[in-house]
Structure formats: C-alpha cells, structure tokens
Amino acid sequence: MMRDTPPLAQPAHExxxxxxxxxGAWVLSGYDDVAAALRDPRFSVRRAARWINGAASDAGDARQxxxxxxxxxxxLLFLDGRAHRRLRHVIQPGFKPAELQRQAPAIAAIARRLLDRIGPQVASHTQFDFVEAFARPLPALVIANLLGLPDRVPAEFIxxxxxxxxxxxxxxxxxxxxxxxxQALADMCDFFTLAMAADDLGDGLLARIAVAHREQKISGTEALAQCSTLLFAGYETTRNLLGNGLLALLRHPAQWAALKAAPQNLRLAVREMLRYDSPVQYTGRRLVAxxxxxxxxxxxxxLAILHIGMANHDARRFSDPGRFDIARDQGNHLSFGHGPHVCLGAALTQLEAEIAFGTLLQALPEISLAPSPPQWQPLAAYRALERLPVTPGKSTQQPTQPPTHRELTHA
Known part of the structure; x- marks a missing residue:
C-alpha cells in the first residue's frame, strides 16, 4: 500500500x-538535478523497448x-529529437490557449453534470466516493471531447x-x-481505428491526427500511439490531481476556508496541489552517454529515475516544503516535467482542475472527509487514490438520480 502522506524526507544531494x-537505476531527487536532467538530451526517453522486454512475460500471444x-x-512519451518534434507539431495546436479556452464551457458543463448526478447523496448528507463519482469520469470525458468524440467513449476506457x-x-x-x-492497448487501438474511419470526425484532435496520417506526415502506428497516449495521459494525471488536491484541501481545513473566501486564488492553489502531492512521482530516462x-x-x-515528487519537496528550492500552502508562490514545480518533454496537456490539466474545484466550491462548500479512510493504489510512479469517501454537507444544487459507472463514463 502506498504511503498516506507525501514524501517528507529530504532529497539527496547526489x-x-x-x-x-x-x-537497478540511478535515482536523482534534488530539484536542480531533476530539472537539469529533464532538459539534458543525454537523458533519453527512448526506454520503451527495454522496459517491455524486461517485464515478466509468458508464452502467450507473441503477435500481441x-x-x-x-x-x-x-x-510521444518515448521519442526524442526529430521524431518527437514532428509528432508534437501535429498535436500541439489542439492545446493552444485559444483552443483550451474554447473548451472551458464544456468542461464546466461536465463538472456540473457529474455533481448533479450525486444529488441523492447530497440531499441526504450521506457519503460518496469522490474518485468514482467525479475524479475518474471528468478527465475521461474532457479529453474525449477535445479529441472530438464526446458521445463515443467506451465504458471500458477507465x-x-x-x-x-x-x-x-x-x-x-x-x-x-x-x-x-x-490487451488494454490492443483494445484502445481497435477503438481508435474504427473512430478514425468515421465519415465525420469534426474538428477535434482526432481529426487532426487522421488528416496528418492521410497526408503521410505520420504513420498509422504513430496515429494510434498518439491517440492512445492522449486518452491515457489526459485521464491519469488529471484524475490523480483532482483526488490528491481535494484530499489535501480537506485535511487542511484552513486552506479550504481560505480558498472559499478567495476563489480567485484557484490558479495558485492548483499549482500548490501539484507541487505538494505530484500525480506523477517519477519518470525514467536511459543514459546515452x-x-x-x-x-x-x-x-x-x-537507467535514471528522475524523482519529481521528491524534487518538489526540496527545501533548497521551496521553503518548508512539507507544508501545504495554497498561497505559495515560489516558482515552478516539476509535476508536468520540464524541457522538450514538458507535458503537452499541462495547461489543459491546470484548466480542468481550476474549473473542477471552482465548481466544487460553489456546489459543495461544506464538503468534508468521511469517517472511512481514503484508499491508495499501489503504484510507485503515480500518487493515485483508489477511493476518497467524502460527506457532502450542505449543497447549493437540486438533487437528481444517482449515476451508474456506465452512465458516468457516457455523461
């Protein structure tokens, strides 16, 4: 079981x-070392093949x-240099500020709809699982909308x-x-192969990727790889940020009260959530020199492990790093990476979280932790909640029918 608090040990100086x-791997945990390595081309992301080969394997489907x-x-996660730049050039326009702001009303509508669906629990002041009801479905639905697939997300995606x-x-x-x-990646590829064959792809990212493939700017394999990466990465990081962020706020009631009093400080608050309890704890690099x-x-x-979570708690970079302070303004955290491989969806994740927590502040201002403790997923690279039981308190919304897992996925 993963720890129940963020790392407080000081990062190593070497x-x-x-x-x-x-x-076996070298672990870098100081802020300056991790930031420098994320910029340094000698720390290569091309580690996928050895990683896959190193995983325990059976005599199953060799073709799969x-x-x-x-x-x-x-x-994109495992490519350097020219190949990385070429693929990033295809996808990046979908994450420009103007495009993301165009998505903001849809994100807000999804957040409100998800909260509407827990109406009975809110009305009766009974606990519900924030991860299941909100943190899981929201990013899946948002990235699907960005791709141009708002009505075609399979229930199996999560x-x-x-x-x-x-x-x-x-x-x-x-x-x-x-x-x-x-098996999961095979199913994802089957889904996207059919989706890209549709007659009307709209103007989302999926259409952009399909056009790049038709124009032979990217291969069919590259198209499927980027679609799968966008859905997976867009889901996982944001899901963890929403769960971790709410847990940190509710464990620090003064911070939650301060945010309710000054919701205009949401941007700084989300940045502190990312620093304090990074959704991605570490990333790997292969040394090429x-x-x-x-x-x-x-x-x-x-292999080098760049420990982002520890770097974000480096006292040489952040004062009193174990303290959760939504007013903290001490420069950049490393939760989205740094350098040429900085997270493509960083601005989208920040925007989603700001909208999500803004909606929570309005709809469930009295939300609190339930007596049942949170449960963590046993994943070393991710700081991921499996369950976060909360009690809604008073609500400003009218109740509706509770959702099922499938309904949430298709919200």
Missing part, C-alpha cells in the same frame, strides 16, 4: 543507486506482444487506462501487469 527499479511494443514505442497505469507505474512490471497492458554528476559516474545504457 545520485543514489537503487536496485528497486528494473534491476510485438504489436504492443510497436505502438507503445511510437508514443479499465484500459488503469491497466496501462499499472504497467507504467510499476518499478518492474510483472507478468499479469504486462498481459493486462497489452557517460555523465559525471554529484561525484558519481553514470554510464551509458544505465
């Missing part, structure tokens, strides 16, 4: 070798394993994303995690 990650590696390794998160989030994926991830760092020699071919 790289530390650990056998915990994929048979081959297809998984082929698609997975063409994701399960697909969970399988990929379990594989990516494990220091050394086991056989079951690898098999589940292979020998490097001297902090008196250690990191050798070509070795």
């Amino acid at each position: 790289p530390v070798w650990s056998e915990q990650y994929c048979g 394993q081959r297809d998984f590696k082929r698609v997975f390794s063409r994701s 399960d697909w994303a969970a399988a990929l998160a379990a594989f990516i989030g494990a220091p050394t994926p086991d056989q079951a995690q690898a098999a589940a991830a292979r 020998d490097i001297e760092l902090g008196g250690q020699r990191l050798r070509r071919g070795q």
Whole structure:
C-alpha cells in the first residue's frame, strides 16, 4: 500500500543507486538535478523497448506482444529529437490557449453534470466516493471531447487506462501487469481505428491526427500511439490531481476556508496541489552517454529515475516544503516535467482542475472527509487514490438520480 502522506524526507544531494527499479537505476531527487536532467538530451526517453522486454512475460500471444511494443514505442512519451518534434507539431495546436479556452464551457458543463448526478447523496448528507463519482469520469470525458468524440467513449476506457497505469507505474512490471497492458492497448487501438474511419470526425484532435496520417506526415502506428497516449495521459494525471488536491484541501481545513473566501486564488492553489502531492512521482530516462554528476559516474545504457515528487519537496528550492500552502508562490514545480518533454496537456490539466474545484466550491462548500479512510493504489510512479469517501454537507444544487459507472463514463 502506498504511503498516506507525501514524501517528507529530504532529497539527496547526489545520485543514489537503487536496485528497486528494473534491476537497478540511478535515482536523482534534488530539484536542480531533476530539472537539469529533464532538459539534458543525454537523458533519453527512448526506454520503451527495454522496459517491455524486461517485464515478466509468458508464452502467450507473441503477435500481441510485438504489436504492443510497436505502438507503445511510437508514443510521444518515448521519442526524442526529430521524431518527437514532428509528432508534437501535429498535436500541439489542439492545446493552444485559444483552443483550451474554447473548451472551458464544456468542461464546466461536465463538472456540473457529474455533481448533479450525486444529488441523492447530497440531499441526504450521506457519503460518496469522490474518485468514482467525479475524479475518474471528468478527465475521461474532457479529453474525449477535445479529441472530438464526446458521445463515443467506451465504458471500458477507465479499465484500459488503469491497466496501462499499472504497467507504467510499476518499478518492474510483472507478468499479469504486462498481459493486462497489452490487451488494454490492443483494445484502445481497435477503438481508435474504427473512430478514425468515421465519415465525420469534426474538428477535434482526432481529426487532426487522421488528416496528418492521410497526408503521410505520420504513420498509422504513430496515429494510434498518439491517440492512445492522449486518452491515457489526459485521464491519469488529471484524475490523480483532482483526488490528491481535494484530499489535501480537506485535511487542511484552513486552506479550504481560505480558498472559499478567495476563489480567485484557484490558479495558485492548483499549482500548490501539484507541487505538494505530484500525480506523477517519477519518470525514467536511459543514459546515452557517460555523465559525471554529484561525484558519481553514470554510464551509458544505465537507467535514471528522475524523482519529481521528491524534487518538489526540496527545501533548497521551496521553503518548508512539507507544508501545504495554497498561497505559495515560489516558482515552478516539476509535476508536468520540464524541457522538450514538458507535458503537452499541462495547461489543459491546470484548466480542468481550476474549473473542477471552482465548481466544487460553489456546489459543495461544506464538503468534508468521511469517517472511512481514503484508499491508495499501489503504484510507485503515480500518487493515485483508489477511493476518497467524502460527506457532502450542505449543497447549493437540486438533487437528481444517482449515476451508474456506465452512465458516468457516457455523461
């Protein structure tokens, strides 16, 4: 079980070798070291093939394993240099500020609709699971809308994303995690193959990717890889931010009260949520050259773990880093990465969270933690809540019928 509080130990001043990650890796945890490594091309993201090969495997479907590696390794997450820039150029226009602001009313409508659907619990002041009712469905529906698929998100998507998160989030994926991830990605690719074949794709990101494929700017495999990455990454990071952020606010009632009194400070508050309890705790890099760092020699071919969560708690960068302070304004956290691989959807995630918490402030101002404790997913790379029981308190909304899991996914 993952820890129930964010890391408070001070980051190391130099790289530390650990056998915990994929048979051995250098762990960088200081803010300056992690930020520098995220910018440094000698720390390569092209680690997918060795990672997949290193996962425990059975004698199952060799073709599925081959297809998984082929698609997975063409994701933006695992490409450097020219290939990364080419694919990013195709997708980036969908994340421009003007485009995201155009999405804001739809995000707000989704947030309100999800809260409307927990009306009976609100009316009776009974607890509900915030993760299941709100944090899970909201980002899935938002990214689907951005892709141009507001009415075609399969109910299985959350399960697909969970399988990929379990594989990516494990220091050394086991056989079951690898098999589940292979099947999830295969199902995702089947879904997007059919979606891109539709006659009317609208003007969303999926249409942009399909046009780039038809114009031979990207391959079919690259198209499927980016669609799957957008859905998975757009879902997982935001889902965790919403759960972690609300938990931090409710565990610090003075901070929740301060935000209610001054909701215009939501931008800073979300930035502090990201710093305090980063949704992505670490990312991996493969060294493509020998490097001297902090008196250690990191050798070509070795794995480096850039520990974002620890870097965000570096006292050399943030004063009293274990304190949750929504008024903190001490520069950038590293939760979205840094450098050429900075998260493409960072602005979207920030916007979603601001709208989501703004909606919560209005609709459920008296929300509080329920007696049942929160439950965490056992994923090392992600700080992810499985359940967050809350009590709604007084509401400003009229109750409606409670949702099912499938209804939430199709909201």
